[in-house]
Amino acid sequence: MTQAMTDKPLVVAGRTLTSRLIIGTGKYASYEQNARALEASGAEMITVALRRVNLSDPSEPRLVDFIDPEKYIFLPNTAGCFTGEDAVRTLRLAREAGGWSLVKLEVLSDPKHLYPDMAETLRAAEMLIREGFDVMVYCSDDPVYARRLEEVGCCAIMPLGAPIGSGLGIQNPVNIRLIIEQSSVPVIVDAGVGTASDATVAMELGCDGVLMNTAIAEAKDPILMASAMKHAVIAGRQSYLAGRMPKKRYADASSPLFGLI
Amino acid sequence: MLQLTVNGEARNMPAGSRITDLVRELGLDGRKIAVERNLEIVPRSRYSLDSLAQGDRIEIVAFVGGG
Numbered sequence: 540m541t542q543a544m545t546d547k548p549l550v551v552a553g554r555t556l557t558s559r560l561i562i563g564t565g566k567y568a569s570y571e572q573n574a575r576a577l578e579a580s581g582a583e584m585i586t587v588a589l590r591r592v593n594l595s596d597p598s599e600p601r602l603v604d605f606i607d608p609e610k611y612i613f614l615p616n617t618a619g620c621f622t623g624e625d626a627v628r629t630l631r632l633a634r635e636a637g638g639w640s641l642v643k644l645e646v647l648s649d650p651k652h653l654y655p656d657m658a659e660t661l662r663a664a665e666m667l668i669r670e671g672f673d674v675m676v677y678c679s680d681d682p683v684y685a686r687r688l689e690e691v692g693c694c695a696i697m698p699l700g701a702p703i704g705s706g707l708g709i710q711n712p713v714n715i716r717l718i719i720e721q722s723s724v725p726v727i728v729d730a731g732v733g734t735a736s737d738a739t740v741a742m743e744l745g746c747d748g749v750l751m752n753t754a755i756a757e758a759k760d761p762i763l764m765a766s767a768m769k770h771a772v773i774a775g776r777q778s779y780l781a782g783r784m785p786k787k788r789y790a791d792a793s794s795p796l797f798g799l800i
Numbered sequence: 801m802l803q804l805t806v807n808g809e810a811r812n813m814p815a816g817s818r819i820t821d822l823v824r825e826l827g828l829d830g831r832k833i834a835v836e837r838n839l840e841i842v843p844r845s846r847y848s849l850d851s852l853a854q855g856d857r858i859e860i861v862a863f864v865g866g867g
Contacts, residue, residue, distance in 0.1 A: 564865035564867075565867045566865070587865065588863070589864070590861060592833060592862050594806065594807055594860075601832055601863075602862075602864055603832055603862075615863065616867065618867060628836075628839070632834040632836055632841060635834040635844070636833060
């Protein structure tokens with residue numbers, strides 16, 4: 540049996556995921572396109588946001604009419620929150636709307652780079668965990684803060700690979716690897732993936748999963764890209780488990796050197 | 801008449817109205833939303849129990865696409 544076949548599934552806060560790809564649901568042309576991309580991606584968990592209902596059009600399409608919360612794990616986020624109190628308030632409402640306590644915490648700082656405010660993120664994580672939330676936390680690639688977030692009880696550490704929505708790929712492989720090595724909860728690269736090879740790079744570092752939104756939603760063909768990402772994550776995971784060959788400075792012929800005519 | 805603020809907009813409801821009346825008035829499906837009243841969550845089980853009060857600030861939210 541190959542190692543890939545014996546790979547343990549990703550488990551987050553007691554929930555078992557067969558797919559190591561988590562996708563966002565923002566920026567799609569429509570919820571219908573979103574639902575098709577989700578199906579093509581094979582993802583079982585999706586991030587969602589919580590916003591005021593549009594009272595002037597109560598019949599506008601609802602996400603839950605296209606993506607069934609019974610079939611997929613909805614991970615409510617705190618996008619747009621800049622303080623711990625905002626994040627806690629948002630997720631209390633999300634828990635009431637959905638009825639579950641698994642959430643994605645993100646407390647941002649400057650809209651220009653959307654880098655997480657780590658002091659505030661840590662404070663918010665502590666507040667949420669005290670209230671019984673299972674917190675998957677979006678964080679910087681700082682191994683020191685990542686460790687503190689794990690120590691206060693976060694159930695997944697989700698460092699950025701590059702700024703949200705930038706599609707710049709994994710800019711910080713050294714830090715991501717340090718975080719993976721020290722963590723005993725799942726590490727999921729969240730943000731920065733732009734194309735399939737970026738997802739593979741993240742998985743080859745040994746990440747437990749990848750979370751992405753814009754890379755799929757803003758592809759010319761989101762459904763085809765969702766399929767590409769599915770395969771990229773699987774390829775990266777298998778490559779990590781298989782263990783790559785050592786790099787060499789000179790060529791090493793693949794055909795035997797003896798028996799030449 | 802009760803003067804309320806619902807999602808930041810002024811709205812009037814008859815005295816004695818409950819959350820469930822407001823939700824119906826707005827044409828919303830109560831199973832797909834969450835309601836906050838003066839910064840406190842209102843559990844779905846209380847929509848038909850709690851009377852609205854003058855000046856209540858109500859937020860009604862739902863899941864939307866996000867990353």
